[in-house]
Amino acid sequence: MPMSYFFCIFAPDFEIITDMTIADIQNLIKNGESRTLELKKTTGELQDGMHSACAMLNSDGGYLIFGVTPSLKIIGQQITDNTKQEIANALTGFEPAIDLVPEYIDVPEHEGNQLIVFRLAPWKWGEEPHLYHGCAYYKPESITKIMPKEMYDERLKAANPQKFEWDIKPAYEVDIRDLDEDRIRGAVRAGVRGNRLHASADTDSVEMLLQKLNLLTKDGKPTNAAAMLFAKNTRYPQFLLRMCRFRGTTKNVFVDPKEVYGNFFDILDAGIDFCFKHLFLTGEIVGLNRVEKLEIPYEALREALINALCHRDYEKIYASASLAIYDDRVEIINPGRLPVELTPETIFLPHSSYPHNPLIAQVLYLTTFLDKWGSGVGRIMELCKEANAPEPFYSVGTNEVILTFPRPENSTTQKTEVKTIQKTEVKTTQKTTQKTTQKTTRKTAQKILELIQQDNKITKVRLAELCGISYDGIKWQIDNMQTKGIIRRVGGDNGGHWEIME
Secondary structure (H helix, E strand, C coil): CCCCCCCCCCCCCCCCCCCCHHHHHHHHHHHCCCCCCEEECCHHHHHHHHHHHHHHHCCCCEEEEEEECCCCCCCCCEHHHHHHHHHHHHCCCCCCCCCCCCCEEEECCCCCEEEEEEEEEECCCCCCCCCCCEEEEEECCEEEEEEEHHHHHHHHHCCCHHHHHHHCCCCCCCCCHHHCCHHHHHHHHHHHHCCCHHHHHHHHHHHHHHHHHHCCCCCCCCCCCHHHHHHHCCCCCCCEEEEEEEECCCCCCEEEEEEEEECCHHHHHHHHHHHHHCCEEEEEECCEEEEECCCHHHHHHHHHHHHHHHHHHCCCCCCCEEEEECCCCEEEEEEEECCCCCCHHHCCCCCCCCCCCCCHHHHHHHHHHCCCCHHHHHHHHHHHCCCCCCCCCCEHHHHCEEEEEECCCCCCCCCHHHHHHHHHHHHHHHCCCCCHHHHHHHHHHHHHHHHHCCCCCCCCCHHHHHHHHCCHHHHHHHHHHHCCCCCCECCCCCCCCEEEEE
């Protein structure tokens, strides 16, 4: 977030009532104060009431009522010109200024007394936070609290994106030559194939592509988003993914710790490769083809990593996204926190998408790596459900959001046994379907060559997707083609490229 970031605007949990009567008030206050209801005995508590009004304006809205005792007895008060003047003066303390008109309701049991009722609209994402005498308040529950600085800053950035967003600022000591042209063109081709970019983009210059993706400032300098997505040699310490396979269910025993620095695509590829290296792969023969599945759906893990890298807080320069694999679970950990509108429970409900890095998210959408409308979390759940994998869940720590994928029971202990079964299946299948397999292999090899010609930095994961075969299948094809001298790898897995031999 933050990981992620997906924000939803909740409907207020109170009903807007017009032409209120005493009966309406009695029904409204019967359960006492709440997140959307604040009660004061008289305007002697006017300043406290304004703090609560500010808090509700920054939360789910609600009602502020003067003239109700702590025991929920409706008494009202005498309303004089001086009372109205005090209220008018108090309302001038709000920033930005608001048109808040009180309603006065007669109290039949106390002749001459009236209730003072304020109806307060809920806060909406994209609005500036409300201040009262220079301080922002909010209501986490039924109490009024000063808004945390991090929450205030986040809302201020949402209201003034062009002023505050990290991803639109100029990149530090990065120019267009520092960006990976192959990565840029590969991403653009994916956008063209997905009908999210016009076909003419394939022939545009790199500078023109960056302009069309809004990745250059007005003076032609790459933005932070351009650096995060496409930089060849990063100067940003936060462009990092920490990975580790732990033995057992704690962090006591390190089996395979790794750190990968790079741009978005380098880090994503490394994370997926790490999952394939350490998670259990099952296989079955369907017709003449071998179908292999990761114990946790590959697509769900990929979606989760994309979300983590897209929505994290890059202003925290010494924090990093993490991928931890234990015997019983996989954790994807993102520096930051969930938006105030979401909890680990409500994030799985339908919600709108309000990414922490809108420019990065827009480019990833146009290049088909991300979908809009806050559908990512729902898609992760659907993929796990379709694969009969345990449902993932969110939790929050100190300045971090954790998405946990429980591993299927006995996934580690069954690995050796199933691998033996797989080898037997493959051997039998090879004997009975040798000619068909050879023909399929040639077609797949030709497809791989075509894809490498289009994008010589294409990853094995992407090749597997586009060829419609398993990751292990692609690894076998690549190894076979390298052995025969058809292709070779220049450079490492991160930052290198494929070369087709003459």
